[in-house]
Amino acid sequence: xxxxxxxxxxxxxxxHVTKNLGVVRGITVRSRSALGNLAGxxxxxxxxxxxxxxxxxxxxxxxxxxLMMQHAQQLGANAIVGVRYDANEVMEGxxxxxxYGTAVIVERA
Numbered sequence: 001x002x003x004x005x006x007x008x009x010x011x012x013x014x015x016h017v018t019k020n021l022g023v024v025r026g027i028t029v030r031s032r033s034a035l036g037n038l039a040g041x042x043x044x045x046x047x048x049x050x051x052x053x054x055x056x057x058x059x060x061x062x063x064x065x066x067l068m069m070q071h072a073q074q075l076g077a078n079a080i081v082g083v084r085y086d087a088n089e090v091m092e093g094x095x096x097x098x099x100y101g102t103a104v105i106v107e108r109a
Contacts (some may be wrong), residue, residue, distance in 0.1 A: 001069060001072060001073055001077065001078055001079065001080075005078060005079040005080070005106070006069070006079065006080045006083055006101070007079075007080070007081055007082075007083060008082065008083050008084065009081065009082070010081050010082050011081065012079055012081065012106055014108060014109055015079070015106040015107060015108055015109055016106065016107060016109045017079075017081070017104045017105070017106055018104075018105050018106065018107050019104065019105040020102060020103075020104055021072075021075045021076065021077050021102075021103040021104060021105065022075070022102070022103060023100060023101070023102060023103075024068050024071040024072045024075065024077070024080060024100065024101060024102070024103040025067075025068055025071060025098060025099065025100040026063070026064040026065060026066065026067025026068030026069070026070070026071060026098070026099045026100075027064060027067065027096060027097070027098045027099075028060050028063045028064050028067065028096070028097050029090060029094060029095070029096045029097075030056060030059075030060045030094070030095055030097065031093055031094045031095075057097075060087075060095070060097040061085060061097055061099070063097075064085070064097045064098060064099035065099045067099070068080065068083075068099040068100060068101065071103070072101075072103040075103050076105070077103035077104055077105060078104075078105055078106060079103075079104050079105070079106045080101040080102065080103055080104070081101060081102050081104055082101045082102045083099065083100070083101035084099070084100055084101065085097065085098065085099050086098045086100070
């Protein structure tokens with residue numbers, strides 16, 4: 001499945017949904033390392049973008065997205081609509097990142 005066939009909207013322009021395969025999701029749980037916390041603390045002290053946390057968040061979102069794509073492909077989908085992300089702190093320093101949407105089969109309109 002191509003990334004262009006994944007959208008936050010409920011439809012893909014030029015296509016129509018022929019079958020709804022249900023909700024798909026990808027979940028990852030990440031923690032910050034002690035070294036990462038130290039580096040993040042130093043960056044926070046000086047202000048600005050805390051790149052070590054930005055990279056951690058981006059990696060977690062990308063992993064959750066890839067897992068969601070795999071789930072959709074297992075169901076035979078060729079597109080995912082209504083994609084969303086969610087994040088929750090499971091406990092101090094440990095965060096769950098969830099990507100979810102509706103797996104569908106689409107055809108050109």
